[in-house]
Amino acid sequence: MPVETWLPVAVRAAAVKRTLKAGEALFRLGDSSEGFYQVVTGRIRLSRVDRAGHEIVLYAAGAGDAIAEASLYSPTYHCDAIASTDAQVLLYPKRAVLAAFASDDKAAQAFAAMLARQVMSLRTRIEQRNIRSARERVRHFLALNAGADGRTVDLRGTLKDLAAELGLTHEALYRTLAALVRGGEIRRDGSRITLLRRRKPV
Amino acid sequence: MPVETWLPVAVRAAAVKRTLKAGEALFRLGDSSEGFYQVVTGRIRLSRVDRAGHEIVLYAAGAGDAIAEASLYSPTYHCDAIASTDAQVLLYPKRAVLAAFASDDKAAQAFAAMLARQVMSLRTRIEQRNIRSARERVRHFLALNAGADGRTVDLRGTLKDLAAELGLTHEALYRTLAALVRGGEIRRDGSRITLLRRRKPV
């Protein structure tokens, strides 16, 4: 969801740049929300830490992605944002954004549209988690993320990140991918996956 | 997020009821979008069909859920909506909704805020699904759904429904609850659960 498509120029002009080292936190759960961010370079992951101390990745944002939009209506951030690589981000201050929405209802509309799309994509994520089998879950992901040709998927980020996004251990993901390759279902060329064969009929 | 809390009365009055038989399509990908819907009874699934003709379920909506909110901002629907069971839905016509938002920017703001909250709550749902252990998942649910006193949870609906919501089989949920009772962690009185003991410190 590139910011350019829904954020008015006036607000973009008010953006503040910030630079992060890999591993550095952009914000933490509970910090008071200054606004929302857009990733310029590098990767930022949104996550929480569960009782067992395991990190739960909610979203892995790459260049162009916006994060923490929902915090505009919340006084604090509701998750951690941590740089997975060295990264640059733009902060769009809350005040400027809300003022723009109040005065320009086209901007507000565009924002709502963007949020509505996000809701859909999150629901899709949840649906994916209802799939029990790792193999089916990976197939579901590949089918949904195939490019325009319906056959190739370009992976952004590491396989470990993808594993977290899919709710699998990285080992399980490696094995599943390897099994799909063995079964002649996909081909892998670096970070590109090509779907070779349709799922066999039931 | 009940529709009542964010949709102006004027729009709700304009709702159109529609009845569907199991298997019937509410809309199809590419149909021009008439508005968004709310499921009253039954289940509606949103899905796409991949190149091979396999259905990919994006979201399975039940009573109370809103679907296709994003289509307010799109000329056509971007997926299929098909009744999994006999179902009743309310259609909120696009024109009425958008008109309300245009004339009443409070309504538009409320809509955006509602979507933003949904985004956060969906992320929390995803977090829950990342909890691997059934016991921890149930604890997480109980902790999040404890009433004002922080100790009692009133279950709405059947345990089977709850199991589905938690992403567990109903057997696993029964067993987990039984184990928590045995462990003295909770008490059950019909559809009410009382938390007896704090989680042990790590």
Add this chain to the structure above:
DNA sequence: CGAGTGATTGACTTAGATCAATGACCGTGG
């Protein structure tokens, strides 16, 4: 060079799915 991380594979274990059976409860229609 050595530390750190990702990718990958092997061996082992276990939690939860699956299959199955039972009892309680409920509405309904003969």
Add this chain to the structure above:
DNA sequence: CCACGGTCATTGATCTAAGTCAATCACTCG
């Protein structure tokens, strides 16, 4: 009024897929 079919709640036995632990290799960066 009761027998019957349906669903929910519950528990037992079994099985398997995925988690966990562990080791190796490749790569990068300071």
